[in-house]
Amino acid sequence: MQVFIAPQRKQWSVITARPAFDASQLFPSVAAVFQAVEEHGDAALLDYTEQFDQVRLSQLRINTSALEEAVSEVPEKLKTALVTASQNIRTFHDANRPRTAAPLEVQPGVRCWVENRAIERVGLYIPGGSAPLFSTVLMLALPAQLAGCREIVLCTPPDANGEVPPAIRYAAQQAGVTQVFALGGMQAIAAMALGTESVPRVDKIFGPGNAYVTAAKQYAQLRGVAIDLPAGPSELLVLADAQVPPAFVAADLLSQAEHGPDSQVIAVVPDSSLIDPLFEAVETQLKTLPRKNIAQEALAASCIVCLPDAQDRLDFINAYAPEHLILATQNANELVPGIVNAGSVFLGNYSPESAGDYASGTNHTLPTNGFARAYSGVSVADFQRQLTFQEITADGLQDLGPLVEVMAREEQLEAHRQAVSIRLQSLKK
Amino acid sequence: MQVFIAPQRKQWSVITARPAFDASQLFPSVAAVFQAVEEHGDAALLDYTEQFDQVRLSQLRINTSALEEAVSEVPEKLKTALVTASQNIRTFHDANRPRTAAPLEVQPGVRCWVENRAIERVGLYIPGGSAPLFSTVLMLALPAQLAGCREIVLCTPPDANGEVPPAIRYAAQQAGVTQVFALGGMQAIAAMALGTESVPRVDKIFGPGNAYVTAAKQYAQLRGVAIDLPAGPSELLVLADAQVPPAFVAADLLSQAEHGPDSQVIAVVPDSSLIDPLFEAVETQLKTLPRKNIAQEALAASCIVCLPDAQDRLDFINAYAPEHLILATQNANELVPGIVNAGSVFLGNYSPESAGDYASGTNHTLPTNGFARAYSGVSVADFQRQLTFQEITADGLQDLGPLVEVMAREEQLEAHRQAVSIRLQSLKK
Numbered sequence: 001m002q003v004f005i006a007p008q009r010k011q012w013s014v015i016t017a018r019p020a021f022d023a024s025q026l027f028p029s030v031a032a033v034f035q036a037v038e039e040h041g042d043a044a045l046l047d048y049t050e051q052f053d054q055v056r057l058s059q060l061r062i063n064t065s066a067l068e069e070a071v072s073e074v075p076e077k078l079k080t081a082l083v084t085a086s087q088n089i090r091t092f093h094d095a096n097r098p099r100t101a102a103p104l105e106v107q108p109g110v111r112c113w114v115e116n117r118a119i120e121r122v123g124l125y126i127p128g129g130s131a132p133l134f135s136t137v138l139m140l141a142l143p144a145q146l147a148g149c150r151e152i153v154l155c156t157p158p159d160a161n162g163e164v165p166p167a168i169r170y171a172a173q174q175a176g177v178t179q180v181f182a183l184g185g186m187q188a189i190a191a192m193a194l195g196t197e198s199v200p201r202v203d204k205i206f207g208p209g210n211a212y213v214t215a216a217k218q219y220a221q222l223r224g225v226a227i228d229l230p231a232g233p234s235e236l237l238v239l240a241d242a243q244v245p246p247a248f249v250a251a252d253l254l255s256q257a258e259h260g261p262d263s264q265v266i267a268v269v270p271d272s273s274l275i276d277p278l279f280e281a282v283e284t285q286l287k288t289l290p291r292k293n294i295a296q297e298a299l300a301a302s303c304i305v306c307l308p309d310a311q312d313r314l315d316f317i318n319a320y321a322p323e324h325l326i327l328a329t330q331n332a333n334e335l336v337p338g339i340v341n342a343g344s345v346f347l348g349n350y351s352p353e354s355a356g357d358y359a360s361g362t363n364h365t366l367p368t369n370g371f372a373r374a375y376s377g378v379s380v381a382d383f384q385r386q387l388t389f390q391e392i393t394a395d396g397l398q399d400l401g402p403l404v405e406v407m408a409r410e411e412q413l414e415a416h417r418q419a420v421s422i423r424l425q426s427l428k429k
Numbered sequence: 430m431q432v433f434i435a436p437q438r439k440q441w442s443v444i445t446a447r448p449a450f451d452a453s454q455l456f457p458s459v460a461a462v463f464q465a466v467e468e469h470g471d472a473a474l475l476d477y478t479e480q481f482d483q484v485r486l487s488q489l490r491i492n493t494s495a496l497e498e499a500v501s502e503v504p505e506k507l508k509t510a511l512v513t514a515s516q517n518i519r520t521f522h523d524a525n526r527p528r529t530a531a532p533l534e535v536q537p538g539v540r541c542w543v544e545n546r547a548i549e550r551v552g553l554y555i556p557g558g559s560a561p562l563f564s565t566v567l568m569l570a571l572p573a574q575l576a577g578c579r580e581i582v583l584c585t586p587p588d589a590n591g592e593v594p595p596a597i598r599y600a601a602q603q604a605g606v607t608q609v610f611a612l613g614g615m616q617a618i619a620a621m622a623l624g625t626e627s628v629p630r631v632d633k634i635f636g637p638g639n640a641y642v643t644a645a646k647q648y649a650q651l652r653g654v655a656i657d658l659p660a661g662p663s664e665l666l667v668l669a670d671a672q673v674p675p676a677f678v679a680a681d682l683l684s685q686a687e688h689g690p691d692s693q694v695i696a697v698v699p700d701s702s703l704i705d706p707l708f709e710a711v712e713t714q715l716k717t718l719p720r721k722n723i724a725q726e727a728l729a730a731s732c733i734v735c736l737p738d739a740q741d742r743l744d745f746i747n748a749y750a751p752e753h754l755i756l757a758t759q760n761a762n763e764l765v766p767g768i769v770n771a772g773s774v775f776l777g778n779y780s781p782e783s784a785g786d787y788a789s790g791t792n793h794t795l796p797t798n799g800f801a802r803a804y805s806g807v808s809v810a811d812f813q814r815q816l817t818f819q820e821i822t823a824d825g826l827q828d829l830g831p832l833v834e835v836m837a838r839e840e841q842l843e844a845h846r847q848a849v850s851i852r853l854q855s856l857k858k
Contacts, residue, residue: 098527099528104790112521112791352852360535360829389773390780394779414718418714426677
């Protein structure tokens with residue numbers, strides 16, 4: 001970890017810079033996959049699965065019976081944990097679903113309102129890897145279910161035996177997923193974007209993935225399929241003062257660093273005397289981690305920043321716009337109004353990021369890479385749209401219409417004006 | 430206009446297909462502009478303006494005095510109309526701003542909540558053309574102002590004299606725009622995405638534009654700048670029955686058709702006897718329009734669809750997912766719950782689309798091209814983000830922590846588990 005003591009503001013942009021990655025460089029590979037899937041449908045998907053996942057499947061869709069069997073294949077302890085986590089996620093997301101105001105008489109005879117509608121068909125991508133990411137199943141499917149999506153399609157790569165891990169199947173069942181496919185990578189995104197004989201075309205694709213999956217989602221977006229968020233490596237900023245045990249901060253930094261070699265972690269402290277104890281705690285804990293090498297690589301590109309001025313610390317946080325922000329300070333609550341750019345924020349000494357990653361109830365699909373400046377984490381709102389409605393009475397149009405006529409004429413849109421004038425004329429008779 | 434009488438469902442996808450356009454074909458041109466703007470800043474912008482707008486400017490930014498002078502340059506009638514339209518847009522958007530729920534104790538000692546934050550810097554693009562589109566200034570800047578955005582930057586191409594039309598300057602001032610630039614096209618998008626000496630870099634870019642502007646916005650999005658909506662040609666579907674005068678429906682269809690030769694209009698009727706009167710009304714009104722040629726071209730690619738079955742009509746509307754939908758029918762209100770895919774909906778005989786385009790209070794920046802299946806029109810929410818917060822007490826973590834430990838271990842993320850375990854251990858002492 002690099003150390004910056006009271007860096008000048010002009011240095012900040014260098015410290016807060018993310019590793020550059022342009023997913024569009026992968027568009028040629030992605031385009032080839034999309035074209036093959038468009039032309040050959042399931043056959044192309046089965047071929048790609050053989051090529052990338054080293055398994056030849058006879059079908060992509062996981063049968064209902066295999067989904068139901070998961071209940072007996074998942075350890076009881078994990079099932080209990082998943083049930084409680086699901087309850088918390090449901091409770092929080094339900095409480096924060098978009099609410100519409102009552103219809104409003106904007107002016108007499110001009111009634112306008114908003115109604116929420118679920119996106120009809122959504123696709124969730126769950127990456128493979130060393131362990132099944134069942135927590136992401138909950139984080140994406142539960143809000144989709146609360147939103148009322150009609151079709152919730154889940155794609156995840158098959159394991160070496162061609163199977164989808166029990167924990168994924170169990171979580172999918174618990175969270176209302178309607179169809180599960182043993183299908184990963186670019187080909188999964190192409191299938192959900194285009195539709196094939198077995199995989200339905202969806203309206204919006206959610207979920208994390210590697211650079212190829214990210215590029216495929218961006219490519220799908222250019223072709224008119226919505227996506228949740230632009231992706232980037234996961235990241236954490238911890239603001240720590242003297243009252244938090246350095247071991248807690250070190251554990252949080254390492255929990256982020258173990259995600260991947262490109263993960264970013266930053267610790268911000270008010271006093272340089274806090275740096276050495278933090279370093280030592282990181283070194284001590286690092287030794288015990290199974291994913292030590294990954295964490296080490298991530299830490300090499302990470303830093304501790306000492307900023308003695310309180311306003312500087314706040315401004316630095318907002319300049320970085322972290323995906324995850326831990327405020328492990330005495331006055332955490334007082335800082336909240338000043339936090340403008342962040343994905344999810346954890347207050348105090350007993351709110352580790354991993355609580356939010358799994359079970360506190362907030363979502364863990366969050367804007368990385370500085371995208372927190374313009375994007376929010378996933379919520380029920382992302383699975384719905386807000387349609388606007390307006391109903392104008394004849395009297396209402398007699399008041400409002402002349403204004404529309406003036407503006408349409410000034411914009412030289414005569415037919416726009418006519419649509420009002422013809423109605424106003426009919427009312428004069 | 431083509432006519433389809435009771436088309437089979439398998440035909441619908443052909444009828445509802447949009448003209449294909451792949452903006453990414455223009456990426457090479459866009460990339461060149463972005464590179465020049467990145468390297469040469471304002472100098473590149475002034476050169477491009479000379480090249481594309483045939484005017485050599487000495488500066489891009491419109492002075493405060495020029496903004497203030499607009500008040501004396503805009504006709505009184507238009508000012509009055511703009512003030513009332515602004516009031517309606519403000520009232521409606523304010524009533525429908527995202528509201529957050531109170532902090533929630535998800536389980537004892539686990540408190541989670543959401544807070545809204547405005548996006549700090551937003552960029553609004555207003556296209557040039559035959560007439561100044563001041564209405565779009567209101568539709569984008571007023572929600573930005575209500576959201577609380579700190580910087581609201583507006584770019585619009587200069588006219589032949591190098592000036593920004595008075596109506597745009599006046600609307601910008603009324604609606605809280607903080608800086609106006611005489612700058613259009615791809616170079617305006619590049620400037621707001623990258624920042625130059627005079628144009629600030631923004632976090633999100635809004636607004637309509639031609640194919641080049643659309644491609645530039647998509648390109649900016651790939652580089653990490655958020656955008657409002659994927660763009661496409663404007664469109665309208667009118668559902669009409671026997672009780673609405675055909676002249677009203679014809680006027681609405683033409684108001685959409687005059688937007689551009691690629692605009693799409695569709696009329697859906699329950700009875701084939703309604704087709705001929707509608708045709709005649711369109712022909713009659715078309716003759717009188719200044720933008721007759723544009724409308725005629727748009728109508729050539731448009732259609733009237735006769736569907737005798739009520740459920741078919743509803744399903745057809747949702748399959749098309751129109752940007753604008755007029756329900757000019759006896760039972761318009763009864764149809765509302767069944768409308769799932771649409772941008773903005775107009776009910777009854779006296780709610781022409783042009784009322785919503787200008788003054789009813791709803792937004793006119795809406796999802797076209799079938800994007801209404803996954804996107805909403807612009808609202809205050811698009812200028813804000815929702816940050817999640819969580820504060821867990823020591824007691825709360827003692828309840829929640831063991832579940833997190835189980836799940837982290839199952840996902841083989843040992844450092845995630847440690848961040849909880851180390852805290853739980855400290856509490857045992």
